[in-house]
Amino acid sequence: MRLRLRLRTLLLAAVAALAIAAAPQAVAATPQTSLSDIEDEVMCPVCGVALNIAESPQADDERALIRDLVAKGLTKEEIKQRLVAEYGQAVLAEPDDEGFDLAAWVVPAAVVAVLIAAGALLLPRWRRRARAAADGTGAGAGPELSADDARRLDEDLARFR
C-alpha cells in the first residue's frame, strides 16, 4: 500500500516536472519575421511617413505592437492584417483608392496609356519615313538634279572610276 502511494507520488512529480519543462516551449513561439522587415512596408498613420523613418511616441507604440506580434510568431502578412485592423488601410505604405490619392494610381496608368497610343500612332509613320529614305524616294533622297548637274555628276564620278 505504502509502495503504491510512493510510486503514485513519484509519477505525479515526474509528470509535473515534464509539464514545467515543456511550458516555456509552448509559450515562446518561433518568430516568422522581424520588426525591421516590416517597418519599411508600413506607415505611421498619425505621422504620415513610413514607420522606419518615423520618430514619434505614436510610432514607438506601433513598433511595440509589431514586436509583440512578432514574438507571438505571426507571419509578416498576418501582422500587416492585424495592423490594418488596428489602424485602417492607411497603415499600408500605398495610396488610397479614393479621393485625391486615387491620382497616384490613375496618373501613371494614364501616362503609360498615352505613351502606348502615341507609339502606336507615330511608329508606323516613322517607319514609313525611314523606309522611303532608304529607297531614295522620300524626303531623305534630296532634291531632284537638273540635267546639267546630273551630267556634271556623272563626269566627276567617271573620273574616280
Added chain:
Amino acid sequence: MRRSAVPFVAILAVAALVGLLVYGVAAKSPDTTFEDAIDQGKRPAAPDLALPVLGDDGEQRSLADFRGGVVVLNFWASWCDPCKAEAPELERAYRRLTARGDGTVLGVTFRDASRDSLEFVDEFGLTYPSVRDVDGKLAREYGTRALPETFVIDREGRVVAVARGTVDREFLDRAIDEALAT
C-alpha cells in the same frame, strides 16, 4: 495640321496637371460644411455609421442606437494630447446626460490601436462608450482633420454645435442645453 497637334497635346497635358493640382488643394482644404450651416441657423443631419465598439469588436453601435436622446460625438485617440485635457469634461457631460436619461457621450477613436485606446479609457476613468473608426470613414463624413473634434447632436439626429479642437465645460453645457431645448 499635324504640327499643330503637338502644342495642343502639350497644353492639354499641362491643363490636366493644373486641374489635378487644384483638385488636390481643394480636397485637402478644411471642410467647414457643418460650421457654415450652423452659422446660417440650420441644423445639418448628422452622418451615421455602425462601427465596432471599443473593447468588443463583435458589437456595433451607431448614432441610431441613441436616437431620441442628445449625443455628444467626440473623435479622440490615445496619442492626442489635447484629448487628455478634455476627457474629464466629457466624462462629466456623460454623467450629466445619463443622470436624467437625456442622452450620452459617444467616443470615436481614430487611427488608434485598441489596446492604446483602452489604456487611455482606464487612465482617465472614462465610462462612456466608444466605437472604433478604423478606416476613418465616419471622420471623413464629419470633415475631421485633427483631433479632438466634437459634434453635439440633438434628439432628431441633427448637428447643433461643432468644436474643432479641445472642448471645455462652458461649450459642452451650452451646446447640450441647446440640443435639449428642441
